Amino acid sequence: MSLYCGIACRRKSFWYFRLLSTYVTKTRYLFELKEDDDACKKAQQTGAFYLFHSLAPLLQKSGHQYQAPRHSLLELESLLAKFGQDIQRIEDSVLIGCSEQHEAWFALDLGLNSSSSINASLQKPEMETELKGSFTELRKAVFQLNTKDASLLTTAQALLRWHDAHQFCSRSGQPTKKNMAGSKRVCPSNKIIYYPQMAPVVITLVSDGTQCLLARQSSFPKGMYSALAGFCDIGESLEEAVRREVAEEVGLEVERLQYSASQHWPFPNSSLMIACHATVHPGQTEVSSDASLGYVFPLLHPQWSVGTFLVQHCLHYTKMCNMGFVPFRSLQSYKGSNLHENSEHPHNYHSSLYVSQSCDYFSAVLN
Template identity: 55%
Template sequence: MLRCLRVLPARVTRNFSRCCSNYVARMRFINKLKEDEGACLTALESGNIFLYHTLAPLLRKTQQGVFQLPLLPFKDLEGILNRLGKDGSMVKDSVLITCTEQNRALFCLDVGELDQQAVEKECGGNFVDLRKAFFTLRGEEAPLVARGQALLRWHQGNGFCSASGKPTTRNQAGSQRVCHSNGLIYYPKMSPVIITLVSDGKRCLLARQASFPRGMFSALAGFCDMGETLEETLRREVAEEVGLEVVSVRYSGSQHWPFPQSSFMVACHATVSPGNTQVDVDHEELEEARWFTLEEIRAALKLRTPPRNPRDQPPTIWVPPSYAIAHKLIREWVDDQELHYDGE
């Protein structure tokens, strides 16, 4: 029986000490599952699994037109696999993702070796490209499917030891892989990326790559070089991509980002001197970069879905959707601007 995902953050109306106690218990439970093979298998057998097919998550559309992440109990998925001619024990290859507030473990499994349409028919859903899934899922589900895909992709790409060349073996939770020939342990990794919204005090700078959907602009971003601090990366990327020198930096937040592989986005606000705002775009990195006024950004934020933007017409400017931390940076900038104007 398919179930809808319900992984909820601690409610702010709860008693704070109780909220913290629940969180600590959950974190210790998850850590136990990573370290105890038997406990993890028991949790899998009583838990729920969501599916991927070649890294595309399975979604189900409700009668109300809302897309949800369907969950399969262990026994139900075993039965589905058996009906599709696959050994039901394949479900034990599931990777631990998290657990609910009731300590019910959540796992994910890629069934890419099975016929896609047959799985979709059995499960009553469709496998959807991850980028498209982000536009249709609720807030708490989007990061969950991103995390699942990142872990599954990591396992698919780390089946052999880089030192010995021999196969690695994963633990039951899927939180590590081991080369038994030399004892090396491999853990999933993320690549640190700085993403920054640059402002001159009254305008913000947005840019687009040629690969972006037509009309979409976002904050500047770049990978950290070996040995760099986050501040050094930010200043270097802004200088390289748009020819501007940053004078101040303010941290905003962070986000796991599954594109192109598994990135760790560190979001910041940066300012440049009002007298140093001439943009010099590196066209090997960017297709375009320009300053936007508060009114232009407000208009872009009003768009809830990507505009059609026909090729024969000037594109409507839009920004990344709400699940992206770039969207958070842009909204924070708007809030700061409005607060500044109100205070004048």
């Protein structure tokens, strides 16, 4: 018996370290491509490219889902030549990942012009016809993509947007130059290096231990509710940001909080959504806010949103509130619309998951 257990443990350890080794080698390979322009250019020879036009990815409809087609370097060069473009435009691409077999993945926007580009943007209709797809707004399509494509395309869009907005040095005013992988930009005149950044945002589900709180603004469409969220201020810790946001928005004092999960969110700019559960004293039942308070349980799979993760986790322990801390009513199912995620203005309840009454997924009914 002990011999059998020993063999089983060794096998488990073997597969664990093999998995770890795959992750480590993949991570180090990506690091090499980011630091070595020649290695990155060589990787493009056997890599695959995802195409964008003005930050909208090229997608192809397949039933009720979208698929993101990939193109080889030869296919991309042929496409550019057909539309009278210099293949040097490929240098505007950014590295977004690689496979376990070290096939590098890149993203290239054919509708944006870099400061160093000599080519005009390509016309969208002609490109769509040639590529047999459509350049679709990512925010509308992200929930109809598989997990891999959704992750790659949101990363790609965030990087492409950052490069489009940071083409000039803030100190000298001179054009900056991206490295081959797109992991940084350098000002040639003063050698200042700029790296892509994300803004930290706290998104918090507040509870008194038996019930939890969502809020809405008067500007929200009917049926939309949100967890509390906002940007972290300079000099704040995560804990301080949560306590401040809850105090500012609903006039409650947080007794304790617990980190739950985090997620990159690219809309409209790159944010790092940091999800927390916050507990207030059970006696704090009076909410001080101009916003109406209500309840909703968005039951989308947690892989898509940390906002969803927070609420789903709380399903096991809490009840929702309506006009403050009161018991929730039953959950019902609705079909026929879209899931919405509003993160354009994280302050004043604008950066968390919400669900309309006609959502494709389960939601609470607001009578």
